[in-house]
Amino acid sequence: MYNYVELSNLVQGGLQEKFNKEWVRVTKNIDDPNTSATAARSITITVTLKPDAKRKTINSTIATKSTIAPDNPLDTTFILGTDNAGNVVAKELLFGEEDQTFFDNEGTVRTGTGEPVDQSTGEIKPRTGNVVSFT
Structure with a gap:
C-alpha cells in the first residue's frame, strides 16, 4: 500500500x-x-x-x-502657508517651484499649486474661499 x-x-x-x-x-x-x-x-x-x-x-x-509586493510609495511636495484667518494651509506643489507656472493638459497656465493664471495680465485668478499666502 x-x-x-x-x-x-x-x-x-x-x-x-x-x-x-x-x-x-x-x-x-x-x-x-x-x-x-x-x-x-x-x-x-x-x-x-x-x-x-x-x-x-x-x-x-x-x-x-x-x-505579494505592495504598491510602490508615491512622492509629492507640499508648500505651507496661512490663510486670512491665520489658519495653517498646506497645498500640493504640482509643478516645479512655488512661483513657477506651467501649462496643464487643457493648455491653461497655472501656478505651481494649480491655480489658474490670467494669460493676458499674468495675475492669479481668484478662487472662492479664503486667500492663502505661501510666502
Missing part, C-alpha cells in the same frame, strides 16, 4: 483551483508596474491534519495564501 497524496487531485481538484487563483494574483502583481520588479512573492499551501481520538479518521483543512 502506498502512502502519498496527489496534490492536483486533493479535494476533487479544489486545491489545484485555489493554487491557480493565487498564481494569477501573484503573476498579476509581478506584472504591475506600480510594484517592485524584484520583490519576492510567495504562495503558501497549508494542510492542517486533526486526527480523532482513535486515530482512525483525520479531519483536514487546506488553505492557500499568497504574499
Whole structure:
C-alpha cells in the first residue's frame, strides 16, 4: 500500500483551483508596474491534519495564501502657508517651484499649486474661499 497524496487531485481538484487563483494574483502583481520588479512573492499551501481520538479518521483543512509586493510609495511636495484667518494651509506643489507656472493638459497656465493664471495680465485668478499666502 502506498502512502502519498496527489496534490492536483486533493479535494476533487479544489486545491489545484485555489493554487491557480493565487498564481494569477501573484503573476498579476509581478506584472504591475506600480510594484517592485524584484520583490519576492510567495504562495503558501497549508494542510492542517486533526486526527480523532482513535486515530482512525483525520479531519483536514487546506488553505492557500499568497504574499505579494505592495504598491510602490508615491512622492509629492507640499508648500505651507496661512490663510486670512491665520489658519495653517498646506497645498500640493504640482509643478516645479512655488512661483513657477506651467501649462496643464487643457493648455491653461497655472501656478505651481494649480491655480489658474490670467494669460493676458499674468495675475492669479481668484478662487472662492479664503486667500492663502505661501510666502
